[in-house]
Amino acid sequence: xxxxxxxxxxxxxxxxxxxxxxxxxxxxxxxxxxxxxxxxxxxxxxxxxxxxxxxxxxxxxxxxxxxxxxxxxxxxxxxxxxxxxxxxxxxxxxxxxxxxxxxxxxxxxxxxxxxxxxxxxxxxxxxxxxxxxxxxxxxxxxxxxxxxxxxxxxxxxxxxxxxxxxxxxxxxxxxxxxxxxxxxxxxxxxxxxxxxxxxxxxxxxxxxxxxxxxxxxxxxxxxxxxxxxxxxxxxxxxxxxxxxxxxxxxxxxxxxxxxxxxxxxxxxxxxxxxxxxxxxxxxxxxxxxxxxxxxxxxxxxxxxxxxxxxxxxxxxxxxxxxxxxxxxxxxxxxxxxxxxxxxxxxxxxxxxxxxxxxxxxxxxxxxxxxxxxxx
Numbered sequence: 001x002x003x004x005x006x007x008x009x010x011x012x013x014x015x016x017x018x019x020x021x022x023x024x025x026x027x028x029x030x031x032x033x034x035x036x037x038x039x040x041x042x043x044x045x046x047x048x049x050x051x052x053x054x055x056x057x058x059x060x061x062x063x064x065x066x067x068x069x070x071x072x073x074x075x076x077x078x079x080x081x082x083x084x085x086x087x088x089x090x091x092x093x094x095x096x097x098x099x100x101x102x103x104x105x106x107x108x109x110x111x112x113x114x115x116x117x118x119x120x121x122x123x124x125x126x127x128x129x130x131x132x133x134x135x136x137x138x139x140x141x142x143x144x145x146x147x148x149x150x151x152x153x154x155x156x157x158x159x160x161x162x163x164x165x166x167x168x169x170x171x172x173x174x175x176x177x178x179x180x181x182x183x184x185x186x187x188x189x190x191x192x193x194x195x196x197x198x199x200x201x202x203x204x205x206x207x208x209x210x211x212x213x214x215x216x217x218x219x220x221x222x223x224x225x226x227x228x229x230x231x232x233x234x235x236x237x238x239x240x241x242x243x244x245x246x247x248x249x250x251x252x253x254x255x256x257x258x259x260x261x262x263x264x265x266x267x268x269x270x271x272x273x274x275x276x277x278x279x280x281x282x283x284x285x286x287x288x289x290x291x292x293x294x295x296x297x298x299x300x301x302x303x304x305x306x307x308x309x310x311x312x313x314x315x316x317x318x319x320x321x322x323x324x325x326x327x328x329x330x331x332x333x334x335x336x337x338x339x340x341x342x343x344x345x346x347x348x349x350x351x352x353x354x355x356x357x358x359x360x361x362x363x364x365x366x367x368x369x370x371x372x373x374x375x
Contacts, residue, residue: 019056023064026053033072047076054079062090070097081105088116095120106131115140122147126154133159141170148176157184164190185233185241189226189250223255227262238270239280246274253304260315261338263331275302287316311342 032038033046053065066083069075070093080100084091094101095109095117106121111134118139121131123146132155135147144163147153160177164187167173177183178191226245233241245251251271259267273283276298286294295316299309318338 019058019061022053022056022058022061026061026064026068033069033074043074047074047079050076050079054082059087059090062086063093066090066093070094071099073099075100077102084109088114091117092120096124103128103131107134110134111138113138115143118143119146122153123150125150125152127152129154129156129159132156133162136163136166141167141173145170145172145176148173148180151181155180157187160184160187161190164194168194185237186244189241189245192226223252223258226255227259227264227267235266238266239274242267242270242274246271251275253308256304257308257312257315260312260319261335261342263334265319272298272302272304275304277301288320310345314338314341314345317341 033043033050038046050065050069053061056062056065062083066086069079069083075098077100080094080098083094084098084101084105095106106124107130110118110121110131118135119142121127122135122139122143124131127147127150132147132153136144136155136159139147144167147155148163160183163173163177174191174194177187183191242251245255251274256268256271256275259265259271269284269287270280272287273280276283278298278301283298286298289295295313296309299312300306304312315338318334318341322334322337
């Protein structure tokens, strides 16, 4: 196949005064520049024409060029950069699609502060971490929300945390972050806390609910969510999450005991280790020691409520008796056994006849009658 670019086209392009004709030739050129059948001279000619047209005084001509060259692999870099820095109607197609632009190019354009250009860059397929970080740091709320909505964008944990900090008051950005396909546990835990605080404020402001009751509702929701997100975390992620929670005073006794009652033994072990400031390997040995002294000493050093040590012992015993095979309803059976055994241990608090077998909230509520958890 021979190129349809001819010397006549070149002459017409350079001599024709009509912007309409120049725009038409721009469209033709867009289809030709990546033509694999172009010989070396034709390819050089095509690139020379592109450079000339990128300087055309008529925006419609430059716009037609950008639209037709947005996906061109052989678009000269200098031309792509010139078009990307043009007025919005010319720049946006190139910024949205051109793979000729480098991350450094995109970062410079983001920093220029043009909102429409930032938004288009935020939606680029396969956007890299360095560009995403600059967007999070400098771009508008709409651009960052679009970035978070871009499931192909590579966004680091640091950038996600930065977005949570910078847009703490933006429901739009937080919603988009929450709905990303995957999130680091540390970011998820922070979002759970922020959403929970909003829920508490709403309850207090719109209903006859005391701040204390609202806080209890929020705490239960938060704890359930946090335990739910730890199940697939790696050891490193779990350690990082628990350290963050402890530093922010969110690693409460209720949360630690809830984890154990729900079968998340890894969370319980790591949490107790962090609270006691000892290596998790040491904590595991003490927790699962057949004697009475190891767990008691560790539990006291972690600052856990003394009156609930017997409940924790019961749960640990159930852990040793229950083989978690990964089968369906494994954890449900474990929880039911833990709740039944603990409530039997504390016979005076009793169990309601209609209590669900996996109702950990009920169990913690009953245990709260014995001692105020979290103090």
